[in-house]
Amino acid sequence: MDFISILISTSLDIAPIIAIIFGFQYLVIRKKVHHLPQVLLGFVLVLLGLSLFLLGLEKALFPMGSMMAEQLTSEAFLPALADGVQRHWSDYYWVYIFAFTIGASTTIAEPSLIAVSIKAGEISGGTINPFILRIAVALGMAIGITLGSWRIVMGLPLQGFILGAYVLVIIQTLRSPKSIIPLAFDSGGVTTSTITVPIIAALGLGLANSIPGRDPLMDGFGMIALACLFPIITVMGYAQIAEWLEKRNQLKKES
Amino acid sequence: MNDLLLSFVKQARDSFRDLIPVLLVMAFFQLIVIRQPLPDGISFVDLWLGLLSVLIGLTLFIKGLQIGLFPMGESLAHAFAKKSSVISLMVFAFALGFGTTIAEPALIAVAGKASEIVSAGGMIDSSTSAQQRFAFELRLVVAISVGSAVLLGVLRILKGWPLHYLIIAGYVVVMILTLFAPTEIVGIAYDSGGVTTSTITVPLVTALGVGLAASIKGRNPMLDGFGLIALASVMPIIFVLSYGLILL
Numbered sequence: 001m002d003f004i005s006i007l008i009s010t011s012l013d014i015a016p017i018i019a020i021i022f023g024f025q026y027l028v029i030r031k032k033v034h035h036l037p038q039v040l041l042g043f044v045l046v047l048l049g050l051s052l053f054l055l056g057l058e059k060a061l062f063p064m065g066s067m068m069a070e071q072l073t074s075e076a077f078l079p080a081l082a083d084g085v086q087r088h089w090s091d092y093y094w095v096y097i098f099a100f101t102i103g104a105s106t107t108i109a110e111p112s113l114i115a116v117s118i119k120a121g122e123i124s125g126g127t128i129n130p131f132i133l134r135i136a137v138a139l140g141m142a143i144g145i146t147l148g149s150w151r152i153v154m155g156l157p158l159q160g161f162i163l164g165a166y167v168l169v170i171i172q173t174l175r176s177p178k179s180i181i182p183l184a185f186d187s188g189g190v191t192t193s194t195i196t197v198p199i200i201a202a203l204g205l206g207l208a209n210s211i212p213g214r215d216p217l218m219d220g221f222g223m224i225a226l227a228c229l230f231p232i233i234t235v236m237g238y239a240q241i242a243e244w245l246e247k248r249n250q251l252k253k254e255s
Numbered sequence: 256m257n258d259l260l261l262s263f264v265k266q267a268r269d270s271f272r273d274l275i276p277v278l279l280v281m282a283f284f285q286l287i288v289i290r291q292p293l294p295d296g297i298s299f300v301d302l303w304l305g306l307l308s309v310l311i312g313l314t315l316f317i318k319g320l321q322i323g324l325f326p327m328g329e330s331l332a333h334a335f336a337k338k339s340s341v342i343s344l345m346v347f348a349f350a351l352g353f354g355t356t357i358a359e360p361a362l363i364a365v366a367g368k369a370s371e372i373v374s375a376g377g378m379i380d381s382s383t384s385a386q387q388r389f390a391f392e393l394r395l396v397v398a399i400s401v402g403s404a405v406l407l408g409v410l411r412i413l414k415g416w417p418l419h420y421l422i423i424a425g426y427v428v429v430m431i432l433t434l435f436a437p438t439e440i441v442g443i444a445y446d447s448g449g450v451t452t453s454t455i456t457v458p459l460v461t462a463l464g465v466g467l468a469a470s471i472k473g474r475n476p477m478l479d480g481f482g483l484i485a486l487a488s489v490m491p492i493i494f495v496l497s498y499g500l501i502l503l
């Protein structure tokens with residue numbers, strides 16, 4: 001695809017939001033826009049930026065994800081196989097290590113997560129440690145992606161994983177301290193940034209493509225869903241443990 | 256002018272910081288673990304040029320949002336939250352969720368990939384036009400679902416329904432639909448829930464929730480601003496599963 005055609009399709013992509021914002025501004029609220037030239041410049045930048053991003057997505061982010069999947073599962077890279085033996089899932093250990101590192105490293109330094117965790121620490125009045133909270137989110141993300149890639153290697157149905165995680169989230173929601181619930185659900189969304197989503201998606205599809213017996217359509221999706229779900233579980237889990245420790249300390253003090 | 260330039264440099268640094276961990280992990284695996292030449296069809300120069308355009312693109316995009324869409328969207332959200340009829344607030348809530356989701360970069364990316372896979376799997380025609388139509392329909396369904404989620408979330412704030420019952424009810428609906436929906440759509444449906452909550456949707460929708468909660472007595476801005484996002488990540492799953500049930 002060349003840049004001009006991307007530019008055209010991108011302007012169609014952002015046309016609805018421009019129409020909605022200006023439509024409501026002029027037809028319903030009927031107020032003049034402050035700093036109109038600056039706002040218009042902003043929309044031009046959005047158009048150019050989104051087009052460049054989508055170009056780079058095709059040229060770099062997608063190829064990077066599928067390239068890693070291809071290389072880490074190629075016969076030349078995996079341990080040698082005796083004749084007639086089926087490959088064991090543990091042979092793909094570098095895939096899991098890669099999935100875990102990419103999940104943890106992209107999350108732990110995420111600026112919006114740092115801001116949120118500091119705020120959460122203040123609100124909780126010291127029960128929640130901001131740094132441990134960040135680790136909990138990063139760990140959740142890493143576990144989600146690792147589990148997602150293991151699932152693709154095994155060819156297990158995604159439904160089981162998601163439904164199991166949902167049941168866990170529902171039980172935790174009913175038992176967690178109320179103040180942490182918004183934050184926990186939020187942390188699932190915070191972790192999936194615009195740069196990581198394409199790489200993870202391409203990794204999953206690449207794995208499903210290159211592992212024998214897997215089908216991209218049936219097995220390739222679901223990594224993003226798991227990456228969003230597990231931080232919810234680990235954050236609520238951390239809050240429950242923190243609350244339990246707090247209670248135990250108080251009991252000790254009293255006795 | 257200098258200020259603007261400086262803020263661009265700052266934004267570029269932020270985008271770069273997002274990219275750094277990916278680059279480090281990739282470099283470690285390429286140089287230490289894999290130690291093989293790049294596969295055919297992938298050139299080193301292309302990758303760097305692509306990354307550069309991701310970096311510049313994301314910088315311009317976010318800066319553009321900050322000086323254009325965000326201030327306008329936020330002031331609109333506040334204006335609607337403060338004084339207007341329930342009907343026009345509902346219409347605005349739906350339109351905001353719909354419009355921001357259609358332009359969401361991660362959704363464009365994943366919908367495109369999904370259409371390729373679905374047509375390779377033989378579920379739709381393999382022609383480019385059929386692929387483009389599937390990708391567009393998928394984005395439309397997701398955008399409508401986010402619009403409905405924001406509408407429902409606004410209604411919840413007005414009525415004061417407890418959030419976690421809504422979320423749990425949503426989860427239960429997802430579970431039931433999963434049992435009936437065609438297996439091929441399930442993965443795509445689950446993933447579309449995670450894709451919607453990123454760059455554009457979160458700030459604008461949160462602004463609406465916080466503004467609304469702040470203008471109604473007895474509502475907690477932190478709790479309610481968040482609630483819209485949580486609904487916006489469950490609703491797409493429900494809608495895409497239903498879309499699969501109807502279409503396939």
